[in-house]
Amino acid sequence: MTNNNTDYRIRRFPKNLSYQIKSFEKIPCELFENAINGCNHIANLISLAIRAKQQKGEVMVLGLATGSSPIHIYKELIRLHKEENLSFSNVITFNLDEYYPMSPESMHSYHKFMHEYLFDHIDIPRENINIPDGTLELKSIKDYCSEYDRKIEALGGIDIQVLGIGRTGHVGFNEPGSEEDSKTRLVRLDSITRSDASDDFSGLENVPYQAITMGVKTIMSAREIYIMAWGLHKANIVQRALEGPISTNVSATFLQNHKNTKFYLDTAAAAALTRVKTPWRVGSCIWDLDLQSRAVIWLSNKTQKPILKLTEEDYNEHGLSELSLEAENAYKLNIKIFNKLQNSISGWPGGKPNTEDTNRPERANPAKKRVLIFSPHPDDDVISMGGTLLRLVEQGHEVHIAYQTSGNIAVHDHDTIRYLEFLQDMNTHFENSELGDIAAILKTLKGKSLNKNTAKVRVVKGLIRKGEAISGARFCGIKDENIHFLNLPFYETGGIKKNGLSEQDLDITKEILQRIKPHQVFAAGDLADPHGTHRICLNAIIDSMTQLKSEKWIKNCWLWLYRGAWQEFDIGEIEMAVPLSPKELLKKRNAIFMHQSQKDSAPFPGTDNREFWQRSEARNRNTANAYRDLGLAEYEAMEAFRRWHF
Numbered sequence: 242m243t244n245n246n247t248d249y250r251i252r253r254f255p256k257n258l259s260y261q262i263k264s265f266e267k268i269p270c271e272l273f274e275n276a277i278n279g280c281n282h283i284a285n286l287i288s289l290a291i292r293a294k295q296q297k298g299e300v301m302v303l304g305l306a307t308g309s310s311p312i313h314i315y316k317e318l319i320r321l322h323k324e325e326n327l328s329f330s331n332v333i334t335f336n337l338d339e340y341y342p343m344s345p346e347s348m349h350s351y352h353k354f355m356h357e358y359l360f361d362h363i364d365i366p367r368e369n370i371n372i373p374d375g376t377l378e379l380k381s382i383k384d385y386c387s388e389y390d391r392k393i394e395a396l397g398g399i400d401i402q403v404l405g406i407g408r409t410g411h412v413g414f415n416e417p418g419s420e421e422d423s424k425t426r427l428v429r430l431d432s433i434t435r436s437d438a439s440d441d442f443s444g445l446e447n448v449p450y451q452a453i454t455m456g457v458k459t460i461m462s463a464r465e466i467y468i469m470a471w472g473l474h475k476a477n478i479v480q481r482a483l484e485g486p487i488s489t490n491v492s493a494t495f496l497q498n499h500k501n502t503k504f505y506l507d508t509a510a511a512a513a514l515t516r517v518k519t520p521w522r523v524g525s526c527i528w529d530l531d532l533q534s535r536a537v538i539w540l541s542n543k544t545q546k547p548i549l550k551l552t553e554e555d556y557n558e559h560g561l562s563e564l565s566l567e568a569e570n571a572y573k574l575n576i577k578i579f580n581k582l583q584n585s586i587s588g589w590p591g592g593k594p595n596t597e598d599t600n601r602p603e604r605a606n607p608a609k610k611r612v613l614i615f616s617p618h619p620d621d622d623v624i625s626m627g628g629t630l631l632r633l634v635e636q637g638h639e640v641h642i643a644y645q646t647s648g649n650i651a652v653h654d655h656d657t658i659r660y661l662e663f664l665q666d667m668n669t670h671f672e673n674s675e676l677g678d679i680a681a682i683l684k685t686l687k688g689k690s691l692n693k694n695t696a697k698v699r700v701v702k703g704l705i706r707k708g709e710a711i712s713g714a715r716f717c718g719i720k721d722e723n724i725h726f727l728n729l730p731f732y733e734t735g736g737i738k739k740n741g742l743s744e745q746d747l748d749i750t751k752e753i754l755q756r757i758k759p760h761q762v763f764a765a766g767d768l769a770d771p772h773g774t775h776r777i778c779l780n781a782i783i784d785s786m787t788q789l790k791s792e793k794w795i796k797n798c799w800l801w802l803y804r805g806a807w808q809e810f811d812i813g814e815i816e817m818a819v820p821l822s823p824k825e826l827l828k829k830r831n832a833i834f835m836h837q838s839q840k841d842s843a844p845f846p847g848t849d850n851r852e853f854w855q856r857s858e859a860r861n862r863n864t865a866n867a868y869r870d871l872g873l874a875e876y877e878a879m880e881a882f883r884r885w886h887f
Contacts, residue, residue: 553565
């Protein structure tokens with residue numbers, strides 16, 4: 242099996258094929274193993290530019306972005322300031338945008354964001370900070386925006402402009418329809434942009450309809466532009482921005498006309514680029530088994546033929562003659578990849594006892610395994626691998642579930658009020674002494690605006706989700722003593738934005754691992770989670786297992802990754818596919834239904850408005866259909882896994 246300590250695609254990038262890459266990618270692009278490495282690199286470039294200006298006695302003009310993408314850039318700049326004496330005394334900043342209307346004191350304002358994540362921690366003069374004013378009267382905005390542009394021009398323009406990219410391809414708030422000659426102005430936000438922001442505002446109805454933004458022309462006047470994207474949910478729009486035609490529908494494509502723009506991506510955000518998705522179209526490849534599988538599956542889908550019906554002509558006509566030659570002939574290659582896919586299908590996710598297991602995904606021994614399923618939120622276990630969980634229990638394995646976070650912010654206030662009022666009525670009937678506390682919490686909830694949940698409110702919401710998780714686990718046959726709630730501290734901020742991993746998070750994770758000493762660990766490898774909780778939870782597991790690697794039990798412990806409500810593995814990535822019957826799929830649905838606070842309309846549904854059970858079933862059926870289309874057996878549904886190799 243492939244050693245995939247990092248995303249396996251990072252090894253696919255051709256090293257000496259810049260000319261061929263440029264024929265696809267119209268903006269220079271640098272790829273990093275992860276977002277942190279990419280952000281550190283950008284921060285160091287900014288640091289070098291600031292220091293160079295200081296040596297010349299000149300002012301440095303920075304254009305800055307908000308959102309989740311640049312947060313670690315700002316963290317690294319703060320570190321450089323505090324630990325390596327990077328001064329911002331000669332820096333003048335201009336922010337890209339601000340919601341309108343918006344008070345600078347609001348928790349949602351970009352003014353507050355910038356001070357929280359950067360300005361309050363460095364020595365930049367306050368008069369050097371420029372952020373669009375969301376409090377202006379409507380009649381004053383046009384003149385204000387013109388003055389904003391004039392101020393930039395008077396300083397000689399922006400030296401370095403930092404950009405992210407929105408899901409519509411917008412830079413700043415230059416939504417679809419923005420023109421290349423647009424300047425700073427008031428704009429109406431696209432419905433997709435507002436939907437993407439709805440989680441931060443606790444509902445779409447609270448998201449402003451307008452914003453003040455630098456225009457495309459203002460951005461394009463910068464001498465250098467650093468644009469970044471992190472995460473699989475950005476992959477498709479990155480591909481359009483880098484490889485697609487220039488279009489007002491995707492304002493980031495205008496950057497193709499800028500002489501000094503560079504894209505910075507992690508491997509997930511680069512997933513749809515030609516050099517990553519179909520690298521054989523760019524140049525010669527190292528044809529390991531993973532890449533062979535991807536190419537054959539791609540060809541099968543392209544020709545709409547089952548794998549075993551692909552011919553030499555098919556390979557030649559679609560630029561894969563090199564592959565068929567390396568494999569001797571198409572027939573042998575077809576059988577090889579077909580067998581690989583066939584061997585990934587297993588109804589025994591814990592291994593089939595007393596069976597030769599060379600070509601099976603899991604080991605036959607020990608016949609009965611200790612299994613630890615990590616669930617980032619209290620419902621990811623049943624949503625993502627509920628059918629497999631049921632199989633593991635039915636086949637006699639000792640199954641444990643560890644819920645990594647409380648999931649408390651994903652409970653509607655109205656649900657919480659309903660629970661508390663029930664408890665209040667019950668306590669009134671039984672004259673419970675805790676009535677005063679309950680009444681106070683209710684008062685807080687009923688008068689709550691969009692601020693963060695208080696500690697007591699979070700406790701109540703966490704208990705709601707805990708009760709639902711216990712019900713779901715019991716429904717799947719898990720013993721009460723095997724249900725664990727870790728409540729990792731990084732999650733407990735009361736809002737969408739989370740803290741980074743701490744030693745306490747790792748200590749809690751290591752403790753559960755050492756106590757159970759599992760033969761199998763299942764963890765969420767869903768890097769498309771737009772809120773980042775899955776990524777942090779996965780890092781907690783990997784870092785903990787790495788620190789424990791000297792312990793004897795861990796040498797026989799396999800880590801399997803599943804994906805959640807946001808996406809599924811590509812067929813070529815799957816190393817274990819567990820088929821589900823119609824009856825098993827229905828039972829999985831009923832397990833998901835135990836999570837009543839997440840049903841009908843979850844507080845944070847992401848960009849998919851379907852309920853989680855609907856997403857899950859559609860994804861599982863699509864996986865089964867994908868196997869069928871390649872010429873393999875047809876099942877009702879499949880759950881997919883990929884092994885992490887230490």
